[in-house]
Amino acid sequence: MSDLSGRHRGHSYYEANARGRITHLLDAGSFREILGPTERLTSPHLELLGLPCAFDDGIVVGHGRIDGRQVLIASQEGGFMGGAVGEVHGAKLTGLLELAVQERPAAVLLLLESGGVRLHEANAGLIAISEIIRALLAARAAGIPVIGLIGGVYGCFGGMGIVARCCDSLIINEEGRLGLSGPDVIETTMGVEEFDAADRALVWRTVGGKHRLLLGEVQRLVEDDIAAFRSAALETLEQPIQDLSLEALEAEHQALSARLTDYGSCQDATEIWSQLGLHDPLQLPLLDIQSFLKATCKIGREGA
Amino acid sequence: MPAGRMQELLEAVLEPGDRVCLEGNNQKQADFLAGCLAKVNPERVHDLHMVQSVIALPEHIELFERGIAHKVDFSFSGPVGVRMAQLVAAGKIQIGAIHTYLELFGRYFIDLTPQVALIVAHSADREGNLYTGPNTEDTPTIVEATAFKSGIVIAQVNQIVDRLPRVDIPADWVDFVTQAPTPHFIEPLFTRDPAQVGEIKILMAMMVIKGIYAEYGINRLNHGVGFDAAAIELLLPTYADSLGLKGKICRHWMLNPHPTLIPAIESGFVQSVYSPGSELGMEGYVSARPDVFFTGADGSQRTNRAFSHAAGHYACDLFIGSTLQMDLDGNSSTVTLGRIAGYGGAPNLGSDARGRRHCQPAWLKAGRQAHDRPAAMPRGRKLVVQMVETFREQMQPTFVERLDAWTFMESSGMELPPVMVYGDDVSHIVTEEGIANLLLCRTEEERSEAIRGVAGYTPVGQARSRSMVENLRDRGIIQRPEDLGIDKRLATRDLLAARSIKELVHWSGGLYQPPQRFRNW
Amino acid sequence: MEHLRFEFKTPGNRPSGRASALVGVVSSGNLEVMVESTDLNEACQVEVNTSARGFAAIWQAVLTDFAERHDLAGLRISINDGGATPAVVSLRLDQAIEEFLGMSS
Numbered sequence: 001m002s003d004l005s006g007r008h009r010g011h012s013y014y015e016a017n018a019r020g021r022i023t024h025l026l027d028a029g030s031f032r033e034i035l036g037p038t039e040r041l042t043s044p045h046l047e048l049l050g051l052p053c054a055f056d057d058g059i060v061v062g063h064g065r066i067d068g069r070q071v072l073i074a075s076q077e078g079g080f081m082g083g084a085v086g087e088v089h090g091a092k093l094t095g096l097l098e099l100a101v102q103e104r105p106a107a108v109l110l111l112l113e114s115g116g117v118r119l120h121e122a123n124a125g126l127i128a129i130s131e132i133i134r135a136l137l138a139a140r141a142a143g144i145p146v147i148g149l150i151g152g153v154y155g156c157f158g159g160m161g162i163v164a165r166c167c168d169s170l171i172i173n174e175e176g177r178l179g180l181s182g183p184d185v186i187e188t189t190m191g192v193e194e195f196d197a198a199d200r201a202l203v204w205r206t207v208g209g210k211h212r213l214l215l216g217e218v219q220r221l222v223e224d225d226i227a228a229f230r231s232a233a234l235e236t237l238e239q240p241i242q243d244l245s246l247e248a249l250e251a252e253h254q255a256l257s258a259r260l261t262d263y264g265s266c267q268d269a270t271e272i273w274s275q276l277g278l279h280d281p282l283q284l285p286l287l288d289i290q291s292f293l294k295a296t297c298k299i300g301r302e303g304a
Numbered sequence: 305m306p307a308g309r310m311q312e313l314l315e316a317v318l319e320p321g322d323r324v325c326l327e328g329n330n331q332k333q334a335d336f337l338a339g340c341l342a343k344v345n346p347e348r349v350h351d352l353h354m355v356q357s358v359i360a361l362p363e364h365i366e367l368f369e370r371g372i373a374h375k376v377d378f379s380f381s382g383p384v385g386v387r388m389a390q391l392v393a394a395g396k397i398q399i400g401a402i403h404t405y406l407e408l409f410g411r412y413f414i415d416l417t418p419q420v421a422l423i424v425a426h427s428a429d430r431e432g433n434l435y436t437g438p439n440t441e442d443t444p445t446i447v448e449a450t451a452f453k454s455g456i457v458i459a460q461v462n463q464i465v466d467r468l469p470r471v472d473i474p475a476d477w478v479d480f481v482t483q484a485p486t487p488h489f490i491e492p493l494f495t496r497d498p499a500q501v502g503e504i505k506i507l508m509a510m511m512v513i514k515g516i517y518a519e520y521g522i523n524r525l526n527h528g529v530g531f532d533a534a535a536i537e538l539l540l541p542t543y544a545d546s547l548g549l550k551g552k553i554c555r556h557w558m559l560n561p562h563p564t565l566i567p568a569i570e571s572g573f574v575q576s577v578y579s580p581g582s583e584l585g586m587e588g589y590v591s592a593r594p595d596v597f598f599t600g601a602d603g604s605q606r607t608n609r610a611f612s613h614a615a616g617h618y619a620c621d622l623f624i625g626s627t628l629q630m631d632l633d634g635n636s637s638t639v640t641l642g643r644i645a646g647y648g649g650a651p652n653l654g655s656d657a658r659g660r661r662h663c664q665p666a667w668l669k670a671g672r673q674a675h676d677r678p679a680a681m682p683r684g685r686k687l688v689v690q691m692v693e694t695f696r697e698q699m700q701p702t703f704v705e706r707l708d709a710w711t712f713m714e715s716s717g718m719e720l721p722p723v724m725v726y727g728d729d730v731s732h733i734v735t736e737e738g739i740a741n742l743l744l745c746r747t748e749e750e751r752s753e754a755i756r757g758v759a760g761y762t763p764v765g766q767a768r769s770r771s772m773v774e775n776l777r778d779r780g781i782i783q784r785p786e787d788l789g790i791d792k793r794l795a796t797r798d799l800l801a802a803r804s805i806k807e808l809v810h811w812s813g814g815l816y817q818p819p820q821r822f823r824n825w
Numbered sequence: 826m827e828h829l830r831f832e833f834k835t836p837g838n839r840p841s842g843r844a845s846a847l848v849g850v851v852s853s854g855n856l857e858v859m860v861e862s863t864d865l866n867e868a869c870q871v872e873v874n875t876s877a878r879g880f881a882a883i884w885q886a887v888l889t890d891f892a893e894r895h896d897l898a899g900l901r902i903s904i905n906d907g908g909a910t911p912a913v914v915s916l917r918l919d920q921a922i923e924e925f926l927g928m929s930s
Binding site for chain 3: 502503504507693694695697698699736737760761766792793795
Binding site: 009012014015174175198199200201202204208210285286288 | 797798803804806810814820821822823824825
């Protein structure tokens, strides 16, 4: 029934849950889950706090194939506690990244959707984030590309925002959001005058997919369609993995300082777009993906 | 009239005890004039009798707190309902009556004629002619009642221009015009984000389309404002189309321009829409579809709440809406204790039009079903459908033995329990469990058993007689999704013509410009 | 949290489905339902962990209707519930059985 309106509509990444995304991203029937729900590896902390558990603790990890190539994949469930990282959840992700060093898959795909650390198990969650980052960098150092996909309702924030920026490459849709502090956190700590989290247009032009692409923080902006994410992931696989030499890192640090000098005084993302030389910056959020990419193609998008 | 002298003007024209109409519906508000009125000296102006559609702004409440006004006749008080209840209890507000819109407008011409009306328009010219823009709403009604009974009409406008796009209110009906320091407030009240339409509402919408709209051939209708109605609108281009119903149902509407109706308009279901008010962000789209909407020579929409509600009552064959509580007679109420909410338009739209005489197939068919004695005088019947999930959030049962409205009446000294839609006006109840056709019930016992039969796992529903419910099902009084040939597995969000505000924008060809709070891009 | 256990004696057939199936997500007003085959004959075991206390009678009624509807034996059904309404619970249960039997698209 998906095409009754006569308009083509694929599987929305934004709408899908963690398992649905894996199903449509990988080759049909290729996914084999590690520590699946029947293992009942649930959070030891939530029960004590009187909160419901999830059989997979909000993350699905396993083996699969994409266009025939072996990959490891993790998918966070935003619907369960906003995808927040607890002890078990974090350990499953760390373990998957450590497995990558042994198995040497073509890539590790991280389908990220998370508000960050699960506050109910704060210390364990914080430790988990650092373990994930260490394991991710170890996988990259071993030459395994780690590709992040972002595009769910809850965005990718907090500790998982840092994890995302440690990936080789990121793919995002325009609904996707990436940042450190989430909009509500900024509003709560800095006041509504500084940042109005209810002003959704402001939120999206500050942390949304389009802005992240223009800043060079993500590499690919795609339609909200799991098939588009799949194609972008395959394109990314074709590319040489990122240079992790000291020179490359120093160059990136320089680029980041230059960015701060150039845009540090901007009050709104539209001012940055203006300085980037884009015409009619107020219209950019309203353009569809193809028109947006066309309107902004002259901007040199730097690596992560 | 300079804005800075408005308070002075109000103190000059108002006498204690005057009846004052302060314009404001749940969409546009004469917010500047409300603020000025709330600041007048209560020693000079006091004990006003307010007559107004909606009590919504903090300034409205302030009038009573400061003693500027004492009595009020109104229709709806959603946002400030809790404070209203407190002020009534404290003796600060005396409620004359709570009305449905058309009833209140009627009284403007009989026994509640305003002596002073404080109204709001988009712009004025140098002569004092007014342009309301798409949100004409209540303005013509208020001005008509006041200006032609020697009352004083004071208007706030956003701007004063040399030439108006069109004249909605002629200058000689208006006494004073002031340019407000800030544009008047408009609430996007009818925007329902498709992202929040869940599977259960989709299943219920499928039942409504197949079991009621197709069954009766509904072509003249009015929808409530909830997500239930939005789900129906979003299934027309998909599910209803797959049933071959395009051109056969849902052609003529009395409805605010719901953004969720865009896909149905674009796919050719909808021929006309007449609206009580406009909706923020829909202006460009409405202007581009003058074949569907009522628009002026200037291209912008013209709305009118009084005419719309007359049309909804007399010219529509079906009303569908939702409610918070329903009893076993089918009476429904949105009262929650400690809060005065009022009625708005639902009692008028959700009631059989006893004065109606013109015939339509749907109206005649409903009339035949409701007829129990062959010898009785035949007449038609409006379809009034209540669409509710058996439990609301926090597991509050929708179906109850006794409405909270009774307790409310007792605690607030009202003469009648505040019922939104009376049971004898209701023709169908739709829940996730099925459809109950009350027209076909012949006894009170059958009627309450039919309601129990769709009341799910609520205590009321569990008290059903299983054998009697099966009997009602055999007679088609209760219909389950499977009786209607509905495959429940299709009830997923994939069936929605639009799953997000962004998809609505795409359907509109970029003409719908949603307010910022509804965007996630 | 409330933990509820139900067992339904059913003469129904032991279905030949997948080893297990999981549908739904634990979130506010939603739930996950996991179906696994067991060695139990002529019985269906259901275990519910729910954040909404005090609704055991409604769970009993919803699950009794579900068991009657499907007439299945030899199943273990486990539910984590974030306060879903009976309508949503019934829907997820039906979806879980379809998924388990491999009927879903």
